[in-house]
Amino acid sequence: MKFKAIFCLFLLSFICYACGSDEINHKSDQPRNILGEKVFKRNCIACHGLDGKAKTNGALDITESQLSMEERILLIKNGRKTMTPFKNMLSEKEMKAVAEFTFTLK
Numbered sequence: 001m002k003f004k005a006i007f008c009l010f011l012l013s014f015i016c017y018a019c020g021s022d023e024i025n026h027k028s029d030q031p032r033n034i035l036g037e038k039v040f041k042r043n044c045i046a047c048h049g050l051d052g053k054a055k056t057n058g059a060l061d062i063t064e065s066q067l068s069m070e071e072r073i074l075l076i077k078n079g080r081k082t083m084t085p086f087k088n089m090l091s092e093k094e095m096k097a098v099a100e101f102t103f104t105l106k
């Protein structure tokens, strides 16, 4: 009986661990960031273009950005100058995914 309980706990923690590793991590070789790409195409290309290089409405070339992951998330959340804030339009997960995606633009 006791063994069963321990086994269940082990199984549970393994499931949690497996879900946790689903998190986006831009250091490892990830498959394509599909969510980030989708969010980018829906929300960002009007000013930044498909390749992130367009400078419509005073936007900056994202491929030349020196901002860190955290700074990008904050910028996407709060906006800057003519860049719209996205905190009411995107979920935390979507903002993170799209920030992630901007690092893959070349």
Ligand code: HEC
Binding pocket: 039, 040, 043, 044, 045, 046, 047, 048, 056, 057, 058, 059, 060, 061, 062, 064, 065, 066, 067, 072, 075, 076, 080, 081, 082, 083, 084, 086, 098, 099, 102
């Ligand atoms: C309405 C136009 C507009 C839209 C839509 C827009 N941006 Fe911007 N973006 C800007 C402008 C303008 C700047 C430059 C702000 C400044 O000069 O301070 C900028 C700057 C940036 C930068 C920083 C460049 C740097 O190095 O400082 C990043 C990264 C960025 N945008 C990502 C995004 C992402 C991701 C989205 C979609 C979620 C997005 N932008 C949507 C206009 C836009």
